Amino acid sequence: YDLSVGGAIHGCCDVGGRGDGCRARSSGRYPRSGFHGVRRTRGSSGAAWMYQAWAMIQRVALATRSDKSLEVVVNFHTVLVHIKRLASEADPRVPMLERIRAATSSACAVNAVLESDICLSFCGFTPAYSMIGRSVYTGFSPDLATVLCLQEQLDNTKPLGWLGMRSAWAEVMQVLLTQRENARGSAKGKQLDKGQADAIADAAWSRWEPRREKAERWRMQTAESQQLRAERQEIKRRKRVETRARALAREAFCAFERVAALLRREEFSACSAARRAELREKREADLTERRRRKARWLWMKDRSRTMGEILSASRR
Incomplete structure (x- = not known):
């Protein structure tokens, strides 16, 4: 499943499962459904079109259940937008888990939608563009607490470099995440062993190897440009x-x-x-x-x- 909100995030991830990042592609400026925040994919049989709404709250993706009715999914997307607004306006000192849960309860009550009907799944990600050229995902699960815990584990190991990030990423991919009962396809109970997780991490590192030097040079140039810009701004401020x-x-x-x-x-x-x-x-x-x-x-x-x-x- 292609993670994208109008082409904002790219990477392969199953609905309700985890992404191995083997294919990175862009869906363009608009998703195939024609609506921002609404994805259109084939059903499990490959015949019926299915729609799914999702949104981003900081570095956590929220996805609803898939449905054949575009009208129902658009209504779900309205609920997600309401959740995002409430979570953004909440006190930042409150933990993300409590903010999202409180916002979900309030938004569902206001829009007359049951939480059991919208069936939210969550996925956290940590940017690792300097290492592998993309972000590292935790995988989708309705268990928000577990997703945030895995995301925190990835965030804590990022300053340690690629070895720390690789170890944490492999451990995250080996965790069996709770899935929705109506999850489709390989999203049901998908779990990787240590060999598969290490292979995926090493493949991501190898694919980015030809462009790592160029990306590092670009990153250094960008940092230098930002430093010069900051110095010029400081001079102007003085x-x-x-x-x-x-x-x-x-x-x-x-x-x-x-x-x-x-x-x-x-x-x-x-x-x-x-x-x-x-x-x-x-x-x-x-x-x-x-x-x-x-x-x-x-x-x-x-x-x-x-x-x-x-x-x-x-x-x-």
């Missing part, structure tokens, strides 16, 4: 930060100058007001003194004064 800092410093300096100018104007206005008040008081005092002197001068020039007035004025 320039933006420096430009912003200079702009903020310029704005702060201008604001300080405006405040200082305002304070100088207020101080000058206060000094000017005090000076004007002082001059006004001085003018009023001078005016009063001139009036007093003028009045005294007029009084002294007055010929109608009597001796008593002169004596009383001298005593004052």
Whole structure:
């Protein structure tokens, strides 16, 4: 069975079984059913067309049971899309097992579909493009806990290199996964022995051997390009930060100058007001003194004064 969501994932895997990766092919941009997330395959007899819906949640594939009715499978795909949305919106701190189970229960209840009717199967995968040019799959099974455990086992051995990945992959292929009761063809109880598992892993390594050097060179060039891009972005970020800092410093300096100018104007206005008040008081005092002197001068020039007035004025 060709794993693909519109050509997103490629590799051979039986429905409900495990993939040996012996053939890698692309289904093109659209699946043969004409709908994204819906696959069309032949039935077990090779006569009737069967449809199957599936979706991806991070690195876990969800597949429904096969059905002859496209309308039923499209309805199943609607449920899968709902499950994917609920699982993506859930708290990432919650384990994937609990998120998918809770999302499945909620989506089936909302869409009025029984979980026993949709018959979900799960398959986890670990990217191993630098080693064998493709991903390593756990195989399909309705037992989500086992699938996630096998996927975690593959993820933990990936940093150890090909030897660790090969050993873990061979162990995963030897595990007998629980299958659906209505699984078709060789998906029922398919299990590999150690020799077959080692042969599949070695064949995958050998097939990628001619292109490994080119892929490694491309990976190194890509890493170098990403590093250069990251350095350029860091330089641009620093320039933006420096430009912003200079702009903020310029704005702060201008604001300080405006405040200082305002304070100088207020101080000058206060000094000017005090000076004007002082001059006004001085003018009023001078005016009063001139009036007093003028009045005294007029009084002294007055010929109608009597001796008593002169004596009383001298005593004052």
